[in-house]
Amino acid sequence: MSIVSLPRNDGRRPGRMDDLATLPVFFKLTGKRAVVAGGSDAAAWKAELLAAAGADVHVCKIGWTPDSLAGAAIAICDAETEEEAQAFYDAAHEAGVPVNVIDKPAWCDFQFGSIVNRSPAVIAISTDGAAPILGQAIRRRVETLIPSALADWAALARDIREAVTGRLAAGAQRRVFWERFVDRAFGPAPTETAGEEMVGAAVSIAAGLDAEKGRVTLVGAGPGDAELLTLKAVRALQAADVILFDDLVSDDVLELARREAKRMLVGKRGGRESCRQEEINDMMVSLAKAGKHVVRLKGGDPMIFGRAGEEIARLEEEGIPVAVVPGITSALAMASSLGVSLTHRDSAQSVRFVTGHSRKGELPSDVNWQAVADPKTTTIFYMGGRTAGEIAAMLIGRGLPADTPVVVAKAVSRPGQKHWRGTLADLPAAMPDIGYDEPVLIGVGQVFAVRTALSFATSREALAAAI
Structure with a gap:
């Protein structure tokens, strides 16, 4: 018998595993x-x-x-x-x-350890006794990312494993099958026929009849803060093969994506060279037809001023499955950061989201400005920095008082978040100081008057401390 002693990794040699404080094991105790x-x-x-x-x-x-x-x-x-x-x-x-x-x-x-129970899938978290409270906090985070239906999928995997293994060759065939299985496992609970369907998929893969089918998911990245992502958005990012992301998507959001996923910047910014929408559509079609799961990652919510309608139409024309994961649109993040209710019952009965520029970069010519100038409505203009003067003139010209409260927000929910508060009459002169380097939101309406006694520069910190 030959015995080989492996020295402890002293950090001077590469290893597949860094040092472990303890060895995680799973102990079978049934009947013991x-x-x-x-x-x-x-x-x-x-x-x-x-x-x-x-x-x-x-x-x-x-x-x-x-x-x-x-x-x-x-x-x-x-x-x-x-x-x-x-x-x-x-x-x-x-x-x-x-x-x-x-x-x-x-x-x-x-x-x-702290336990996340989706038995037969069980996750244990240890801090080696150093910080049990930290272990519990990690468990709470993991709990939010693991759907309860994963227990049913794990049980199904156990039930069909022998049948699948007997039909598929080791290596590429089995990897393709289990990757597809995992994609489904992080979705809805398995149906009564899911087991038969998955075994049928294994038979098709073994016979070479089931080529990998691509798909596209439009995902809302929210305003920037990764903690404002939905759980479904995180799961989509972790299942992606390719991510086409906008210029305003933060690095923190991209950090949550699957490590192996290819990342491609396709952002469109005013005044800069960028991808045309037709090019983005072509990329999604080409990648999906190559069998990839493509995530089109958009700032805010993909269905609000995000050209999602054009993308969905093109994908459907090509017969490519497409799904949408909503995100928190920046107007709502702005309202939250300021502590403002956009439909405060004493000030506004409705809220409007209006684009601040057309495809040509000008003020849209087809906006019903008379309706927008309703004093009982809160209006949020997206991407209206360069047309702010015209917006103010249009609203005042349609009868909205020049002293109507206005807020301008830049980099909402990001470290460089900045707010300006004033009146509709002050808006044109304020924009050069706010700057045009990033898209801004312009909020118009009486709801913003309720925060006049609070410094907007400190409101975000005060709200964060209260959470």
Whole structure:
């Protein structure tokens, strides 16, 4: 017998795995004896966990003896003193049983992590006892990303695994099948026929009859802050093969995408060389027909001033499946950051979103300015920085008072967020100071008067501190 000793990685040599504080393992306990000593709530919770794992749990609420550990596969104790902890630890080791003394790391062979339960898919999170609260916070984040239906898909994978493995060659065929399975697993719960459908897909892949079919998902990236993404948007990013993203999509949002996904900037910005919409449409069609899952990542919500209608029409003409994941549009993010209700019942009965420029970069000629000038309506102009003077003139000319409150917001939800507050009459003169380097939102209406006593420069920080 030849024995090879592997030295600990000292950081001077490459390795597939960095150092681990502990080794994560998953311990089969079905039908095995588990001993829990102690009558506390903590001991009761550990007993409940062990029972959920199928263990035959023996609880010693008052007192225990070394004989209590005979034949056990695992032993837990909630010791009141260090002497009891040491005694239980020694007795467990004498019996050859791995032991955990609750909240006393010095007498633990293993720790319990925070658990995300989608059994048979189980995720455990450990901080090696250094920061249990951090482990719980990580668990809450993971919980939001893992749909509850994943448990049903994991069970289905277990049920069909043998049938699929028997039909597909190891390597590329099996990888293609399981990638498709995973795409479905992060969607709706499996139907009664899902198992038959997936086995049928395996048969088609094995026969070479089922070429990879591409698809496109239009995803709203929100105004910039990655924490404002929807869960569905994150899942789409993590399932993408190619991401076509706009210029205003933040790096933090892109960081959430699948590492292997190819990223392509196709942003359109006024006054800059950029991709034409027809070129973007052609790219989506070409990539999807090559079998790729394409995510078209758009700032804000894809269905608000995002040319989504043109993209959907082109994809449908080509017979390419397309789905839409909504995002938080920047007008709503602006209202949130300012603490303003856009439909405050004392000031406005409706809200309008109006584009501030046409395809030619000018003020749109087909806007019903008389309707927009309604004093009981809150109006948000998108991308209206360069036409702000004309917007003000149009509204005042249609009877909206020159002292109507106005807010201009730039870089909403981003680190460089900036707000200006004034009146409709002040708006044209204010724009050169605000700048034209980024698209701005212009909010017009009496709802913005309710924040006159609050500094807009500090409102975002105050709201963030309150959350």
